[in-house]
Amino acid sequence: MTSRGAGPLYQRIADNLRARIQSGELAAGAKLPTEESLTKTHGVTRATVRQAVQVLVNEGLVVSERPRGHFVRRIERLIYRPQKEWRERPTHPELDQFMDEQVELGRKPSQTIAVELAAPPPDVAARLGLAEGDTVVIRKRVRYLDGTPFNTNDSYFPLELVQGSEIMHPADIGRGANQVLAELGAEQTHAVDEIEVRMPTPDEASRLEIGLGVPVAMHRVTGYTDNGRPVRVVRNVLPGDRHLIAFERTRPAKPQKGDEQ
Amino acid sequence: MTSRGAGPLYQRIADNLRARIQSGELAAGAKLPTEESLTKTHGVTRATVRQAVQVLVNEGLVVSERPRGHFVRRIERLIYRPQKEWRERPTHPELDQFMDEQVELGRKPSQTIAVELAAPPPDVAARLGLAEGDTVVIRKRVRYLDGTPFNTNDSYFPLELVQGSEIMHPADIGRGANQVLAELGAEQTHAVDEIEVRMPTPDEASRLEIGLGVPVAMHRVTGYTDNGRPVRVVRNVLPGDRHLIAFERTRPAKPQKGDEQ
DNA sequence: ACGTCTGCATTGTCTAGTCAATGAGGCCGA
DNA sequence: TCGGCCTCATTGACTAGACAATGCAGACGT
CATH class of the missing domain: 3.40.1410.10 (Chorismate lyase-like)
Structure with a gap:
């Protein structure tokens, strides 16, 4: 509903965030929406939102800086x-x-x-x-x-x-x-x-x-x-x-x- | 309580399983205990057990073959x-x-x-x-x-x-x-x-x-x-x-x- | 003997909550 | 002005459930 495209809810939320990172809307170092706000925009519980964010963390795209929020990883090789x-x-x-x-x-x-x-x-x-x-x-x-x-x-x-x-x-x-x-x-x-x-x-x-x-x-x-x-x-x-x-x-x-x- | 050593419950469970994998008790290809049985042996809910197993999956040590169970990954390079x-x-x-x-x-x-x-x-x-x-x-x-x-x-x-x-x-x-x-x-x-x-x-x-x-x-x-x-x-x-x-x-x-x- | 169907064990997805931990910023007193 | 304390927003950890999806094995029928 929020995004077309199949799969479980947490995947769609993750896809949405990933797309916004790759497009540059969320640049390196940018802060992601809080879990709380994601629950509202997607109409799911916090557990589901956390699962979505976890996907991005495991892909290395996002880092958590507790309790300040989640941020797009900066990479410098x-x-x-x-x-x-x-x-x-x-x-x-x-x-x-x-x-x-x-x-x-x-x-x-x-x-x-x-x-x-x-x-x-x-x-x-x-x-x-x-x-x-x-x-x-x-x-x-x-x-x-x-x-x-x-x-x-x-x-x-x-x-x-x-x-x-x-x-x-x-x-x-x-x-x-x-x-x-x-x-x-x-x-x-x-x-x-x-x-x-x-x-x-x-x-x-x-x-x-x-x-x-x-x-x-x-x-x-x-x-x-x-x-x-x-x-x-x-x-x-x-x-x-x-x-x-x-x-x-x-x-x-x-x-x-x-x-x- | 189950294992000495600090950290959250899911970490201790993950540490326990990881040690058993590295020691060879759980060899490559071996099946891990089911989530259900881990809830009993560690006295936690399934969500916590799943979090523990997820740690090992993300480390590349374990693969899930739904719904057969979790298995120790075989690696051949x-x-x-x-x-x-x-x-x-x-x-x-x-x-x-x-x-x-x-x-x-x-x-x-x-x-x-x-x-x-x-x-x-x-x-x-x-x-x-x-x-x-x-x-x-x-x-x-x-x-x-x-x-x-x-x-x-x-x-x-x-x-x-x-x-x-x-x-x-x-x-x-x-x-x-x-x-x-x-x-x-x-x-x-x-x-x-x-x-x-x-x-x-x-x-x-x-x-x-x-x-x-x-x-x-x-x-x-x-x-x-x-x-x-x-x-x-x-x-x-x-x-x-x-x-x-x-x-x-x-x-x-x-x-x-x-x-x- | 062989295909099909059904039940089942197991993992996957998701809800609805509670309480803990922690860094940052603001308030306050010396 | 500066250090210390408190509040608070936010993420982390965990409980207690419900229902879905899926391979496999065993029962069943032909």
């Missing part, structure tokens, strides 16, 4: 470049490439570092060629931008490889962990990147202050030496509303037919 | 390799690299193709250097595996570039769209890949039969010729529960310091 690891020398040696880039844009990065010894999770164990009972050194970092958490960066190293090295010290490594690995005779020259897309676990959601309706990308890097030995696994958790992953390719010398990938 | 575009010659020329790989694993791929002329969406217009009022040729594909939709692959070409070519014909291009572009004097030798992580739009969700709690990766490729002209944009929509994006890197000749990216 910063560019995240996996390839930079080997591309550019940081101008601020105490930060890595990602954060370095942000400094140049006038933002204030910071990070926390913790080091622990523990058994590796199954995916890491498999990639390092270890058993799940083995011990790895884990360097856990949370990176912040302007005071809010931005992403996490957890590195896993085989214990025997980095025992006693700077990697086990919970402070920033100015010259980079790759450099330390090289000094230990395990220079990383090859890497496999994997990206997995899913909803955050409750742990991740709280560590990164991720709201409802925001998925994450898990960017996992396995680093290998020249002779194919895996020497580190990094797991980056990137909230979807804050990152745009970008990389570049140039066609190899001898081209072959390729279709529309 | 296939490896998706953006770099393959230029790497390997397909053994089945009528399919592209991604599907080709699946044939080898004994799965049955198929696809639908539609071609239309329309104005480009803003992100595509920006990357092709066009105005939003211009016209582009859009080749829309949906790829299926064993009968269920797997991902979508929409290519955008400037109209003047491909006018009258095979690209405008809604059938498979055996030798690949890249080859056709080359024959038109616009050989693609460089590409920029971007990956955006978000919840699917309702359109995407229905086109790909994506359930609640499953995010997507939007993999956007902008292809350039030798002299830097953008000649195509491809938008791949990859449901997160079905894909693992993978690519490889080798360190360039002159190494520079890099930190733990």
